Amino acid sequence: MAVFRIERFTSLPAAESWRRVTDWERHAAQVPLTTITAPMGLPTGVGTVFVARTGVGPLAFDDPMEVVRWTPPAAGRAGLCRLEKRGSLVRGRASIDVYPTDSGSHVVWVEELGMRLLPRWCDPLIAGAGRRVFGRVLDSMLDRPAGRRP
Secondary structure, three states, X not given: OEEEEEEEEEOOOHHHHHHHHOOHHHHHOOOOOEEEEOOXXXXXXXXXXXXXXXXXXXXXXXXXXXXXXXXXXXXXXXXEEEEEEEOOOXXXXXXXXXXXXOOEEEEEEEEEEEEXXXXXXXXXXXXXXXXXXXXXXXXXXXXXXXXXXX
């Protein structure tokens, strides 16, 4: 499995960071050739399923995900979201944690991805690409310049 971790610090309060990074449809605006649909609609909670579709025409694939843990931040407590990737091509899990800090919040995103059609030696390449792509997603969603701390 390809594994990567992204961390960002922001001056946004934890509740606002959480709201932004768990706005699933908004993720698609930052990932090329991707749309995200939440067939069950909102609000999100345990059992919510949404699908990221990436590609063009017959070269597209679906990446269905299910929320298996949903604990929004509250009263100084971290927000914890766990996703299971249940696609035929992409398998694995993701976690998005939002920790309150004295100056805002600390967001930690960890992905474990298995790509069915790719050999294991591709895992470091997938992890590197994931760090870059999803790092940009986080930067955009948190409205901060790439790679900068507040």
